[in-house]
Amino acid sequence: MASANLNIMINAARKAGRSLVKDFREVENLQVSVKGAGDFVSRADHAAEAIIKDELRGARPNYGWVGEETGAEPGEDPTRRWIVDPLDGTTNFLHGLPHWAVSIGLEHKGEIVAAVVFDPAKDEMFTAEKGDGAFLNNSRLRVSGRRSMIESIFATGVPFGGARELPATLQDLARLMPQTAGVRRWGSAALDMAYVAAGRFDGYWERRIKAWDVAAGILLVKEAGGFVEALEPGQSPVDSGAIICANAQLFDGFAKTIRQG
Template identity: 40%
Template sequence: MKQQWLERYERILEWVKKAGDEQVKRMDQPLKIEQKSANIDLVTEMDVWTDEFFQENIQQHFPDDAILSEETGVSKGNSGFEWVVDPIDGTTNYAHRFPLFSISVAVKYKGETVIGVVYAPKLGECYTAIKGEGAYLNQEKIVVSKRTELTESVIATGFPYDRATDSLNNVEQFNSVILHVGGIRRTGSAALDLCQVAAGRFEGYWEYKINPWDFEAGVLIVEEAGGAILKKQLEKGFFVLAGNEEVLNQIRMLIKE
């Protein structure tokens, strides 16, 4: 079975590099940008191009695999494998030519995530994990931070697109955490936030109302780096909390989760 995992893993590495090169090349050109669920929920022509690039390649090489993609939803398969693809995680950053954006690709087998790849093309950073094999940044092994004191910790978070209209907007939780930690960062890419936890750069991360394409790859990378994950489904999307176990538990208490 692991040979089948490796076949997909190797293809992902090839495809994210090709797609990432195109994203970087097109980044400084005029982009067609549209709105989705809210006026701050953007999609660019490169989101669409990258999604089509992955759809076509997956269907060509693994035609029996299912696909869950941010831009095109679900296509069914019967192989037991499902791809979870976010063509650009951090679209607002990309649209503003801010370099913190990523391509996030996970592969699940019979419901279990077995491959996670997050590639930040403008940064030249590729985070990878195969279940049971550890987590890596540009082929160098990474582990989560060992810091346990919140006052020494940097924590990441994000805010949902409907923050102005829904009371579950993370503002109360943010205010509970900010006074107790060394710093809070808001990168605009959930996948990259999770990878920074895996690499030991951030001690923790939490966010509400994110979707599987935002977190599936990053969650596996955190777990393979020795981190802990708390995840639960909400009425809209998912809540995800990540970190080393001690920091995770302290953040969980502050945000009352």
């Protein structure tokens, strides 16, 4: 059975998801402002984050908060914080591509202990709690069992425009792609990690990422039996800004290939 905190997170994700689906149906009418090259924010982001914040902080007002759109706010309880991306995959959303998600992680003493990644377009709810496994719509998840790189597919985020990580990522691809069955760039880090947990992807890495993009995904992968590390060993995967994950059989070889850069 889900804990009280996880049920709060699920309800918040579903409520925000309903709002996002409504806006997604009218995507051509969205009021869009530009935060930076290739990095868009819409009215839908803000509305969804307001819904989630109201639900989570209303239920647990003493917890801290980190949201993509509203930033960080301390709580009376310094050991716990919500880490939220209300719409991961904004560019997909604004182009009418049905691949985006709500991501909510609960951190306790520096470790993610509960996670929700909700894909409203497909009605897929990925959840996990520390020590209790990972689930998709109540069905248990396991990472893939593939052992060979050449049979495996990996996911990443290719930097847009003139981002400084673009050359290194292109070098990653040049080293990795000849060893694999393919690489996917689908535009939502939260779903990339959820798909690793579900065995749909065999691994994922990204060189520039925010805590709210991957907080929930980190726990999903771990609870599904996968390995997750910061790209630089020894750093926190939540806060390092670069991450890598895969099933246990592939992780060492995959990480070695990527870390050569």
